[in-house]
Amino acid sequence: MAVRQADVVLVGGGVMSATLGMMLRQLDPSLDIVMVERLDHVAHESTDGWNNAGTGHAGYCELNYTPETEDGDVEIARALQINAQFEVSLQFWSYLVEQGILPEPSTFINRTPHQSFVWGEKDVAFLKRRYERLKEHHLFREMEYTESPDDLSEWMPLVVKHRDPMQRVAATRIKHGSDVDFGSLTRSMVEWLETQPNFELMLSSPVHYIDQRDNGRWKLRVKNQKTGELTKLEAGFVFLGAGGGALPLLQKSGIDEARGYGGFPVSGQWLVCQKPDIVEQHDSKVYGKAPIGAPPMSVPHLDTRIINGEPALLFGPFAGFTTRFLKQGSVFDLFGSVRATNLRPMLSVSKSNMDLTRYLIGEVFQSHGDRVESLRNFFPDAREDDWMLKMAGQRVQIIKQTPEGGGKLEFGTEIVAAKDGSLAALLGASPGASTAANAMLNVIERCFPEKLKTDQWQERMKELVPSYGQSLVNDEQLLNRVRERTLSTLKLG
DSSP: OOEEEEEEEEEOOSHHHHHHHHHHHHHOTTOOEEEEOSSSSSSOSTTSGGGSOOBOOOSSSOGGGSOBOTTSOBOOHHHHHHHHHHHHHHHHHHHHHHTTSSOOGGGTEEEOOEEEEEESHHHHHHHHHHHHHHHTSGGGTTOEEEOOHHHHHHHOHHHHTTOOTTSOEEEEEETTOEEEOHHHHHHHHHHHHHTSTTEEEEOSOOEEEEEEOTTSOEEEEEEOTTTOOEEEEEEEEEEEOOGGGHHHHHHHHTOGGGTTOEEEEEEEEEEEEOOHHHHTTOOSEEEOOOOTTOOGGGOOEEEEEEETTEEEEEEEEEEEEOSOSSTTSOTTHHHHTOOTTTHHHHHHHHHHOHHHHHHHHHHHTOOHHHHHHHHTTTOTTOOGGGOEEEEOOOEEEEEEEOTTSOEEEEOSEEEEEOTTSSEEEEEEOTTGGGGHHHHHHHHHHHHSHHHHTSHHHHHHHHHHOTTTTSOTTTOHHHHHHHHHHHHHHTTOO
């Protein structure tokens, strides 16, 4: 059997692999890149519009990124970090639009105000303090706060109509928030890549074998599920961007850096309304506070969405426990990921996260009426008949070994790279796709350090991301220049 030689193999056809492939193609058009995807289309797992929140996560409305401290203050460091990372994505997408690589921005991103909404004295006090802390920073200088009934009726009419007038409520707003159809974005990137030389897309082709040769190159075997044909691949660099499928492949790679990692899968569901008379009354993303024990992906929100060009309202997501790592995965995924090196961390996490366990069990046994009753916290007039339940995507939260040998459940994304830079994997969930460009920059920095030192790559990188190598958190003038361009190019202003 002939071996297909390549410079780069991208495992997974989602937003992460597409972003990395696009960046590498822009940095060095001579690279021979192969993308392998287990499904018969790209962007049909976590990247698909129905399988994620579609929020351009910038820390504007997601209250879990700004936890309250024990002394009553609000910690904003993570919100600043995520906001700056999303600005990197906006810069990269702006460059691709300007070059004609991506189509009209409205096909994948649309201006949708980002709003936080809370009720009750304690949460109103928290939101006001959060606003005061964030407003001090230039990244959030355009944030607005209100407790005014008139303002709220304008900002979120469905949310406040027929609400108890005696209930104290408050909201914040950033007008230039965004709704992102990551599925459409990814498919547009891959379609362009397919027009380029030295790029091959292999669909219906899961990876069955991965191992590193003595010369440092990686050999992989993929099998076409439709034809049964086996293909051998060999590459100098492999990226595992397969969502929930990344952890099992990382374990198969055998690299030392994979030791101790485990996964905790969480499923999701949306309540969906597509009735025009209701959808037209709401034009924002309204996020609330998460229930005790809920994972970050389950922060409740009432969202305006545009998926494949069609508007809809989504509420949720409602979480549940699953043993699948992928929406179209196997019920044995979780059990198959258990290794001697991660058994103790996984058992440790299961013992120390009883709030999460109770929350997930409660979510699983909810009725349609129970879910609509939760929705009424955000939309008092919601009727059961107007909403249907739709499955969202799977998320595999990271279980990471602690220095003491136990385990910690991480609610973020993490890059795991081999020490020789020949392989990298992306694990985790939120904020995920929104920070894809920043995450893939990190992959390039860790796995292509010598090439990145060259003048050619440095110059190209600053064309792709003008703020590259500088801090948007610390440099207000840089942020102003960057944001003016991206809001204009992507029509978010």
